[in-house]
Every structure is written in C-alpha cells, then in structure tokens.
Amino acid sequence: VQLGGSLIQNTSITSANAAYRITYSGISTFAEGAQFDVVTSGSVGIAIRGQTTDGRGVLGVATTGVGIYGTATGAGGYGLFANSTAGNAIYGQTNSGSILEGITNPTSTNTVIPYVSLTRSSQSAGANGIGGSLDLYLKSSTVDRLSNQIISKFTDATDATRTSQLSITGVNSTTTQTVATFDGDGTVTTIGRRILGVTTSAAGTLTLGNS
Secondary structure, X not given: OOOOOOOOOOOOOOOOOOOOOOOOOOOOOOOOOOOOOOOOOOOOOOOOOOOOOOOOOOOOOOOXXXXXXXXXXXXXXXXXXXXXXXXXXXXXXXXOOOOOOXXXXXXXXXXXXXXXXXXXXOXXXXXXXXXXXXXXXXXXXXXXXXXXXXXXEEEXXXXXXXXXXEEEEEEEOOEEEEEEEEEOXXXXXXXXXXXXXXXEOOOOOEEOOOO
C-alpha cells in the first residue's frame, strides 16, 4: 500500500509479533531536520505517545548523537517530561559515561541559579518529618549496597514556623547510621559530639561546644 497526501481520519496499523509497524530509512542533512516529524498545536495535546505493558514506550538509540531530543521554547515548558504512578519516571544506564549530564547557560555572570530542583510533595498536608533523600549505592563484593544518603526533612512542617534539617548517613560494618546532622538553627551534630557553636581564632583553630 502506498501512502501519499494527508491522513484525515484515525488510522491503525497492525502487524505480526516482533515486527516493525512502521519502518523509515533516510538521511537528515539539516541540523534540525527530522526523519519523522509530528506537530500538534493543542495546549494539552501530545505529539508522540508511546505506551507499553512491560516493554519500552519510546526507545531512542544513538551512536554519537542523541537518542531522544526534546526542546521547549516557552518559559514554562519542558524539553522532556516523564510521569510515573508507581515505578521510576526516568531511568538511565551507561557502561562508561555519566548517567546524567546537564548544563545551564544564562546571560548572567554573577548570580546563583539552581542546577537541579527536586520536590518531595504529598497528596495531603505535610507533617513533621516529611523529607526526601539522595541515595548512593556502591557494589560490594557481591551486590549493590546503600553506601550513603543525603536526607532533607522538615522537623517542623508548619508553614509559618517551618524548620529544616539536613543529614548525611554512612555505613560502618554493615550498619547504616547518621554521621552528621545540620539543623536549621545552625546546630551541627556529628557522631560522638554535638557542635553548639564554632569559633575560629586568628590562627584558624576551632573551639567546639562541650555537649
């Protein structure tokens, strides 16, 4: 069957198991050219949708280029958006490169801007202890094991008096423990000593609290 012109009705393509539904081969000689171009003008529409039960909804493969490329031109847009109800929204795997690499390139030269913004929200009002963690794993002699965590939480989640706490955990002889805690009031707690205040002399020595 040869297709040409515009499709103006819903069209379904079915094929045998393990077969390609649509195969296109060509060469893009323009930097922003596309071998397969889909455009939608709806405010909540989807240009390309991939759905699978247990496979890959969308698969991008590149040798030296980009497997999947997304661009957002509006201030509130997303070049790539992933949503999950139970699993991982984004999963990356590599044998030698970085799992995630990003760059931000504003015009300002003397401002601080966020590299990464992570939010731990809730479907109900947040309560004391609500938090999130960055979990780091390393492979032991047998399997991948949790090595460290960076934990951020609200010790007081009431919005008008909200107080945060940052903790770092480590593993000592298979036991995970908090090795340092940084409270929102400036108190720093480490294993074996609580630092109530730190002062430095001209020589740079430290004076630690005794409790």
